[in-house]
Amino acid sequence: xxxxxxxxxxxxxxxxxxxxxxxxxxxxxxxxxxxxxxxxxxxxxxxxxxxxxxxxxxxxxxxxxxxxxxxxxxxxxxxxxxxxxxxxxxxxxxxxxxxxxxxxxxxxxxxxxxxxxxxxxxxxxxxxxxxxxxxxxxxxxxxxxxxxxxxxxxxxxxxxxxxxxxxxxxxxxxxxxxxxxxxxxxxxxxxxxxxxxxxxxxxxxxxxxxxxxxxxxxxxxxxxxxxxxxxxxxxxxxxxxxxxxxxxxxxxxxxxxxxxxxxxxxxxxxxxxxxxxxxxxxxxxxxxx
Numbered sequence: 001x002x003x004x005x006x007x008x009x010x011x012x013x014x015x016x017x018x019x020x021x022x023x024x025x026x027x028x029x030x031x032x033x034x035x036x037x038x039x040x041x042x043x044x045x046x047x048x049x050x051x052x053x054x055x056x057x058x059x060x061x062x063x064x065x066x067x068x069x070x071x072x073x074x075x076x077x078x079x080x081x082x083x084x085x086x087x088x089x090x091x092x093x094x095x096x097x098x099x100x101x102x103x104x105x106x107x108x109x110x111x112x113x114x115x116x117x118x119x120x121x122x123x124x125x126x127x128x129x130x131x132x133x134x135x136x137x138x139x140x141x142x143x144x145x146x147x148x149x150x151x152x153x154x155x156x157x158x159x160x161x162x163x164x165x166x167x168x169x170x171x172x173x174x175x176x177x178x179x180x181x182x183x184x185x186x187x188x189x190x191x192x193x194x195x196x197x198x199x200x201x202x203x204x205x206x207x208x209x210x211x212x213x214x215x216x217x218x219x220x221x222x223x224x225x226x227x228x229x230x231x232x233x234x235x236x237x238x239x240x241x242x243x244x245x246x247x248x249x250x251x252x253x254x255x256x257x258x259x260x261x262x263x264x265x266x267x268x269x270x271x272x273x274x275x276x277x278x279x280x281x282x283x284x285x286x287x288x289x
Contacts, residue, residue, distance in 0.1 A: 101126040197226050
């Protein structure tokens with residue numbers, strides 16, 4: 001209807017005002033151009049509205065991704081604060097564990113602390129200190145014959161032969177039960193830990209009715225301790241490993257009775273999640289001796 005209005009008006013003007021044909025054509029051309037421009041503008045507006053709607057959807061998607069990444073970042077920060085990674089031969093510990101370690105090191109004898117040259121040495125001192133406090137071997141006879149060390153994430157407790165066994169025997173002394181009970185409490189406190197009991201002898205040969213050689217004696221001693229941990233102190237057998245090294249890994253040369261005494265030992269090798277283990281030893285879990 002609109003398209004008919006202007007031509008009618010123009011004809012009326014021509015009839016009343018005698019508008020020239022040239023002006024009429026110019027007006028008609030201008031009308032056609034204006035109509036075309038309006039249609040083009042309408043189409044452009046619709047296209048822009050569609051693009052804007054697409055952009056809005058993309059912005060919303062990006063915002064959702066950003067929020068998701070922020071949430072993931074918070075989660076990763078929490079995980080990283082508990083994470084333990086290995087880089088080469090160096091243990092990289094979490095911030096929480098480093099704080100616990102520093103608190104413990106403040107209690108360590110200054111002369112021992114002076115010998116700590118790197119992170120591994122410091123961690124060694126801190127874990128050994130806390131482990132000794134947790135096991136509390138001060139009330140045991142010959143408690144100096146219990147040595148604790150850490151190599152990367154492996155905690156090793158070396159117990160002298162004379163604390164555990166009589167000469168050439170694999171029967172655990174009754175007096176050693178208190179120590180084994182303390183070890184069992186540590187082991188049971190964290191289910192993620194596996195434990196290997198490793199027997200060692202000196203180089204002197206042995207052979208009798210029940211023991212064939214040093215290999216046999218070292219394995220039987222390890223097995224005796226494993227049985228106690230499982231049967232008497234209820235440590236799950238699936239977490240225990242019994243092994244014997246015979247006389248193949250001496251600490252020192254077997255050239256004297258004193259050196260042979262050092263080589264006769266049992267090692268308790270604990271393979272823990274070090275962060276959890278350190279927290280346990282620091283007393284955060286309420287572990288009691």
